[in-house]
Amino acid sequence: MRNIKKTPRWLAMITLDRVIGQAAYSNLQLNNTIAHHQLSEVDKRLLTKIVYGTLQHKLTLDYRLAPFLNNKQLANWVHVLLLEAVYQLDYLERVPDFAVVNETVEIAKVHGNPGIRKLVTAVLHNYLRHPRRSLDEIKDPLLRLSVKRSVPRWLVGQLASDYGLAKTETILDSINEPAHLSLRVNQVKGNAAQAVDQLANDGVKVHRSPLAPAGLVVDSGNVIKSSAFNDGLVTIQDESAQLAVDSMNLSADFKVLDACAAPGGKTVQIAEQLDRGKVIALDLHANKVRLVQQNAARLGVSDRVTALALDARKVDECFADEQFDAILVDAPCSGIGLLRKKPEIRYDKTADDSQHLHQIQLAILDAVATKVKKGGIITYSTCTLLKTENELTVREFLSSHPQFAELTTQTTKCIKDGRDARSLTILPSDYGTDGFFIATIKRLS
Structure with a gap:
């Protein structure tokens, strides 16, 4: 008889309980669950689908469930168990209803007590007998x-x-469409054609990105186990995120500040272009600085990267004015552009959070402003869609720093070149990527 505690539905309940009840990150928690259990590929796919699907549709599922709960106060794991069951009943057409109900009731029995088992049984049977609640x-x-x-x-x-x-x-x-995995080719170790061939030899099929010049989009295969990834020929990075550094127009001898660097994806992307230059990468936390260093080592650019634990708002403590040819401020943000990959973000953030982040962003820009040389560029980017943290932040910075002006952000592949705005906003609906924002700010004097 199959051990109920090793099934995808049980593991989904444990994973979701931690994400919804303890604010764990869905991607990290799911990866950890998969790493610690020997699951078939079929079971991994079902587990992943249940976890992400339940998170993506949580408010809809709660709305549909509400009439059958009669305002009962449920333990978080029971609530999660019912949510994932309803998700399967309503969204997974190939999964038989009886299989969902029977295993969900068994989980309630093993993880709870006879009273919880009876409640779960009654709720699901009633749910199946009634039409779905109309919006x-x-x-x-x-x-x-x-x-x-x-x-x-x-x-x-x-x-x-x-x-x-x-x-x-x-x-x-x-935002509830499946996220695709994208890669960036490490120009220090090879070119796109070489990467495509090596990945193919490793059983990974890709195609060239229409957005990012060094970008590849994965069609099938396990990138993490490929020699191309382990040798540092490719690294995982969303196509839209690659555009921030692509827009910077760096020269090989530049000294660049990456003010909010961890985990280092953009740091190493900058370093690849600095044949004779240097990138100084800052992050608030020492453990995250180590991630930057590890990324630089894997991609073979450690000699071009200096990573420091420093709050970007305190750059005056370490750096004199006009030290850098270019500065990247990939600012702390609400992450609303990442909803496809991190669906729980939508439930954790508030409007007040966005306003608070706006103030932090302004403080960082204000602190680094004097560190860029006259004629140099500050590239400001976020992975959010909210204008409070994007256009408004840039506008307020410019209003208090008349020695700066915004230029039109340009990319190698001329993404959205016909737009009216100087800044570049990539919406998740534009190209099926993460949402992203980039502004290009030049120091005039």
Whole structure:
């Protein structure tokens, strides 16, 4: 008889309990769960689908479940168990209802007690006997969209204010689509053609990115186990994130500051272009500085990288003015552009968080402003969609620093070159990538 504690549904319940109840990161928690259990590829796929699917549709699932719970206060794991069961019943067409119900009831029995087993049994049987709750009951259009796309109402409202309701619906339609894995070719160790061939020999099929000049998109295969990854020929990095450094127009002898560097993806991307130059990488936490160093070592650019534990708001403590030819501020942000890969972010953030981050971003820009040479560029980037942390941050910085001006952000592949704005915003709905923002700020005097 199969051990219930080793099934994908049990492991999904344990994983989701930690993500929803203890604010664990879904990707890290899921990877940890898979690493510590011997699962078939089929079971890994089912586990992954349940975890991400439940998180992506949580508000919808809660809305549909509510009439059957009668305001009962449930332990978090019981709530999670019911959510994942309803997700399977409503979204996984190939999974038989009886299999979902039987195994969910068994998990409730083993992990809980007879009372919990009876409750779970009753809720699921009632759920299957009734039609799904209609969204037409919700009169507020923003709340209806919030429940439909499982995004908190404040965030729907903010996106609607920033982009309009029609564009917001398009964005929200896209964020629950499966995320693809993308790579960047390490120019120090080879070129794209060599990487494609080596990955193919390792059983990994890829195609060239339409956005990033050194980008590859994975079609199939296990990148982490490939020699191309382990030898440092490729590294994992989203296509849109690669555009920040692509837009910097670096020269080989530049001295560059990466002010918010960890885990170092953009640091090593900068270093690859600095044949005779140097990149100074800062991060607030010493353990994250070690990640930057490890990344630099794997990609063979350690000699071009100096990583320091330092709050970017305190650069005056270590650096004189006008030391750097270019500065990258890949700022702390709400991460709303990452909803496809980290669906739990939407439930953890608030409008107040975004305002607080806006102030931190301004403080970092203010601190590094004097460190770039006259004529040098500060590249400001985030992985959020919220204009409070993007355009508004840049606008406020410029209003208090008249010696700077914003230039039009340009990329090698001329992404969105016909746009009206000087900054570059990549929405998840544009190319199926992470959402990303880049602004190019030049010091005039």
